[in-house]
Amino acid sequence: MNVKAFVAVAGLAMAAAAPAGAQLVQEANLSANAALTIAQTAYNSCGQQGYKVSVHVVGREGQVLAAVRGDGTGPHTFENSLRKAYTARTFRVPSGDFAQRIKDNPTSGAVHLANVVAAQGALPIKAGDEVIGGVGVSGAPGGDKDEVCAKAGIDKVFGAK
Numbered sequence: 001m002n003v004k005a006f007v008a009v010a011g012l013a014m015a016a017a018a019p020a021g022a023q024l025v026q027e028a029n030l031s032a033n034a035a036l037t038i039a040q041t042a043y044n045s046c047g048q049q050g051y052k053v054s055v056h057v058v059g060r061e062g063q064v065l066a067a068v069r070g071d072g073t074g075p076h077t078f079e080n081s082l083r084k085a086y087t088a089r090t091f092r093v094p095s096g097d098f099a100q101r102i103k104d105n106p107t108s109g110a111v112h113l114a115n116v117v118a119a120q121g122a123l124p125i126k127a128g129d130e131v132i133g134g135v136g137v138s139g140a141p142g143g144d145k146d147e148v149c150a151k152a153g154i155d156k157v158f159g160a161k
Contacts (some may be wrong), residue, residue: 012025024132027060028127034157035065038125038135044154046140054086054147056082057125058089060132062115084122084146085136088117092131096120109158119129121146125154 030038035057046053047070054077057066069078087095091110098120102111111118120143122136135153137146155161 002107005045013021015040028132030057030059030065030125032065035059035133037157038153039066039068040153043070044051045091045152046070046145046149047135049140049145049149051140051149052077053137053146053151054078054081054150056080056085057062057153058085058091058134058137059091062086062089062134065133066109071120073139073141080119080138081136083115083117083123083136085134087117087134088122088124089131089134089138090116092124092145092160094120094124094146095122095136099143119143121150123147123150123154125158 039057041053042055043053052070052072053066054069056064059065064082067078067082081134084095087098091098095117099120102108102118110116121138121140124131124136125133125135131145135150140146140149
């Protein structure tokens with residue numbers, strides 16, 4: 001290989017390697033401790049009101065970070081709290097808002113996606129304006145009450161807004 005060809009190849013290799021650092025994505029994520037605090041606070045908040053609930057906290061990719069199946073809850077509450085949390089995270093809105101969207105447009109296929117449910121009781125978890133997770137509660141007598149407990153969990157970690 002002549003010197004010009006070597007310099008050209010070396011230059012291309014260095015140019016390809018240099019921007020690799022610039023291609024990294026930096027993002028906020030919920031820690032395990034934050035997820036546990038949100039779940040425990042939401043659970044306790046509902047418990048103090050006499051509601052037997054299950055709670056799920058999901059992360060940025062919809063993965064389960066924390067889950068509690070409350071004592072004396074129906075078997076459906078555990079699945080439902082997961083689906084609510086996933087819905088709030090996926091659509092970046094309270095699950096009740098998503099339910100209203102489906103009510104307004106019942107032919108939308110969104111409700112048929114895996115782990116999505118059109119039911120109130122979950123909130124997205126945000127770091128600034130960025131949605132980094134969701135918390136879902138199921139088992140209180142009404143999604144509005146589930147949502148209040150979910151908010152209590154978020155407020156414990158991120159402060160009341």
